[in-house]
Amino acid sequence: MDPDPDQDLELLQRWRDGDKPAGGELLARHFNLLRVYFLKRVPERPTEDLIQEVFVRMVEALDRFEGRCSVRTFLIRIAQNVYRETLRELHRPDGQFDPLSESLFAISGRRQSSIVAQDQAQQLLLDAMQHIPSDQHDMLDLYYFHGFTLREIAELQEIPEGTAKSRIDAARRSLLREFMSLLGSDAEVWTDDALDRGLTRVRDVVIRGQPRA
Structure with missing residues (x-):
């Protein structure tokens, strides 16, 4: 809670x-x-x-x-x-x-998330988040994995709530593109709604926060 x-x-x-x-x-x-x-x-x-x-x-x-x-x-x-x-x-x-344009992968060169999931799709989703701009990564991470509200995201970025919602939607689209590129032939089944559900399911993996061996 x-x-x-x-x-x-x-x-x-x-x-x-x-x-x-x-x-x-x-x-x-x-x-x-x-x-x-x-x-x-x-x-x-x-x-x-x-x-x-x-x-x-x-x-x-x-x-x-x-x-x-x-x-x-x-x-x-x-x-x-x-x-x-x-x-x-x-x-x-x-x-x-520049967190608005550079991803964690671009600046660090790490190809995999430091948090590990047993399910391959979940792991690829975590890895894909490192390929979107850092600012978008933060918004999705806080919104889906830590339960930040739109109001809190807006407060964090000092923008109106409507703008925060638009930015989260844009971040989700960016993530979907990166995720589908990692999935390859399995990408056909992933829609925006499926991604939304996938982000919700992976929350427990993130909160558990197990580092790689």
């Missing part, structure tokens, strides 16, 4: 008022979200170190949080910054990385 946003806000306020255990409880509620987020994207770095960096930056930003988005949106916005900075450090010495 996803954390209650009202409880998140209460814990954050208590933390901001000096209640350190409230901060620990809040971060524990979102630890798995951050763990899976980084595991899929930058397995080259210890996940715990990246999560710790998110927590440090959140502490630094507590006084700037105005409650205009959910706490987990706030956390993921910080995580996105850590992720993109880490990718640049690992793979782009010149610091250039």
Whole structure:
């Protein structure tokens, strides 16, 4: 079950008022979200170190949080910054990385997801996500696998909800094209609706977040 946003806000306020255990409880509620987020994207770095960096930056930003988005949106916005900075450090010495046009595969060269599924179609779907632009990857990942609402996606990208829906639809079309190219002759049975169901089914694989051996 996803954390209650009202409880998140209460814990954050208590933390901001000096209640350190409230901060620990809040971060524990979102630890798995951050763990899976980084595991899929930058397995080259210890996940715990990246999560710790998110927590440090959140502490630094507590006084700037105005409650205009959910706490987990706030956390993921910080995580996105850590992720993109880490990718640049690992793979782009010149610091250039455009999440709107470049995929995780394009920047890292990894051909397979760091999360493994037993079903071949599910695995190919996970792998295909690494071939779409990073920004689209994030939207689909958060929407399908972590239960982010359209409102939260809109908050994260600072766009209207209608625009968020259009971007998710576009991301799903991009993913379908990449997925079908990996499927080859088996691609005929996959429609947009089938992809939607496939993304829903693969959620448990992602949340379990098992790394490859």
